[in-house]
Amino acid sequence: MRHLRWLLVPILVVPLGWLLFTGFGRDPREVASPLIGQPAPEWTLSTLDGDLLSTDDLAGRPYVVNFWASWCIPACVDEHPVLAAAHDRHGDAMTMVGVLYQDTTADAEAFLARYGDAGYPHLVDPDGRLAIDFGVTGPPETFFVDADGIIRDKQFGPLTDALMDERLASIGFDR
């Protein structure tokens, strides 16, 4: 019976160790977004090309909002072809929209010139208001909005082709 007391040590230490281990392996900013299931924020912003674009222009179609920056290396460079491929494949049924996150238009244009411009619009968000409305903590973050304007899924960190397919399924695109 006295030996049973020593069982207390692993009973206390193991869960604590597990908590620390999983805690350190995770990005503390990767929190479940309260926006999933909520209507997407509305915006009217100018694009890199100088046109005005607003949520009204996208009404009735699913769209994908990708927050990125030219200084977000390598994550934004890695996911750039994934976004371009999704735009090529589904561009006629949904809209891909990039949003500059704390970046200058000159740097963003240089990034697109270097890594390829897939042809979808990029919003300039000068005071970061749209990023705050979407609860963005750092690029890349990508939101998937369905045809009714409801946010259905969010990707924290770079997208891969597999993740893109999984997230797109949430707004009605079968794999």
Next chain:
Amino acid sequence: MRRLLPAVALGGLLALLAVGLVFALRPGVEPSAAERADALARELRCPDCQGLSVADSPTRSAQEIRRQISSLVAGGAGDEEVRGHFVARYGEWILLAPSSPAYWVIPFAVVAAAAAGLVAWLARRRPAVADSVVISDEQRRSLHDEVEALDA
């Protein structure tokens, strides 16, 4: 030792009560809009920093959040409304302190429980130690002789 347990628990409770009273009885001066905005900025996490509040950070997000707090406060929003504005976007994560004051009790409760456990454990352990050193007079005498022999 066991008799000390209620005294320790009562002492802890009284200390908590005193702290609560001091906070509750602090003089209530109505803060200005700028003071309220600043206090709220100190409660909110800067979204693109590591462990800094919005008040302490120079990033563009922090600047924009400070601007939004000021305009919400100027528009007549209450503190809870301002917090809610950002919690709706970022979740509870944006709050540097937990929203429910009940959470503050947890560390005190854990420390109190651990202290009570330690006291109870020590109290139970003491008699066992005392029993083991009881020796007969004969043994005591022979021990004494042995020590004397070593000293000689």
